[in-house]
Amino acid sequence: MRANKLVLGTEPTLSAIKLQKVGVAFFPSDGGKSQGKKLADKSNTYGVTLIQNFSREQLVHAIGVNRSVFAIADRGFSRKIKALILEKERN
Numbered sequence: 001m002r003a004n005k006l007v008l009g010t011e012p013t014l015s016a017i018k019l020q021k022v023g024v025a026f027f028p029s030d031g032g033k034s035q036g037k038k039l040a041d042k043s044n045t046y047g048v049t050l051i052q053n054f055s056r057e058q059l060v061h062a063i064g065v066n067r068s069v070f071a072i073a074d075r076g077f078s079r080k081i082k083a084l085i086l087e088k089e090r091n
Helices: 011-019 032-047 056-063 075-090
Strands: 006-008 024-026 050-052 070-074
Touching: 006 011, 011 032, 024 075, 032 050, 032 070, 050 075, 070 075
Parallel strands: 024 050
Antiparallel strands: 006 070, 024 070
């Protein structure tokens, strides 16, 4: 977070998606439907991968901050995360 590579919260994440500053965004599988649809629509429009495979609790635990909607602004890190998740889904 200190390097501004993690965007936290729904509105900042939506803004970062619109500005194409992020490569991957996360939304909890147990999150609200309307908020999930909004993020999914923006992600599809701007070509950002939206990952919804994890619960709110898992996402909060992963980043250590009480936010379950976030995005990663580092392109290299985003690519690696997408590759690891795809690999996990295949196995």
